[in-house]
Amino acid sequence: MNYLIDIMLLAVGAALINNFVLYYFVGICPFIGVSRQIEMALGMGFAVTFVMSIAAFLSWTMTVMVLIPGAPLTAWIGGFFIPAEAAQQIDLTILSYIVYIFVIAASVQFVEMYVRKFFPALYKSFGVFLPLITTNCAILFACLTIMSHVSGVDNPTDAWDLWQSLVFSFFGGFGFTIAIVIMAGIREELAFCDVPESLKGAAITLIVAGILSMAFMGFTGVDTGLKNALKKDPARKISVNSGIENNGTNQDDHPLLSDILNKTSRKEPS
Secondary structure, eight states, X not given: OHHHHHHHHHHHIIIIITOTTTTSOOSHHHHHHTOSSHHHHHHHHHHHHHHHHHHHHHHHHHIIIIISTTOHHHHHHHTTTSOHHHHTTOOOGGGHHHHHHHHHHHHHHHHHHHHHHHOHHHHHHHTTHHHHHTTOHHHHHXXXXXXXXXXXXXXXXXXXXXXXXXXXXXXXXXXXXXXXXHXXXXXXXXXXXXXXGGGTTHHHHHHHHHHHHHHHGGGTTHHHHHHHXXXXXXXXXXXXXXXXXXXXXXXXXXXXXXXXXXHHHHSOOO
16 A cells, blocks of 8 residues: 555656656756647657656666666676676666666667557657657656666665656656646747747746746645655544543543533433
């Protein structure tokens, strides 16, 4: 039960509370450049979510199997050249940036070839969005965040598994889609507004992005409230009946019950 609650809180946090664009300010280039029309923004958001999920799967696999100390594949290969104890201590996390960039590029190329062959209509709808995703730093940020929660935790039991990594990346992409679609809708409306000449273009876009970021700050604390509500210990709930059973007929522990019983006892029978 607690695992499912953690998954849900992770999804809400990645999509709304800790939005990649409006909280961490990553993926700003497509957020500004491809948010002129809602259709373009929606296509970009779907493409980013799709590729981010695949890149998260591959990056988690590479981190667990190759990069971190004690990774099985690295220890097995290193065992041919150095003692097994030393092979278990090999740490390749310094190569994480290079590895994840190749993973993202390979994911984009794989998705592009697969969609082009089996879903040509969907490929045409994506257009130039798929190649542009290679340079989207939000995907690299997702991969690095997954690595930090796999190898950078003090307690090994707190390390993210594959499902947590996939949920984080998928809902992170979903939050990116929400932000860029809202931004596109506002910019479409701004095209019909009388914007001062000095604020046209990038200036008004950055102002709107800042206001939108402050609006999403309203979700701050939602995860804490949900966590307290969903993980509340049922043993701490004390009912009147359980109080009477535990304390006999002692009415002093329940002032409201004591007052009701006293009024009832003083009432004259009809």
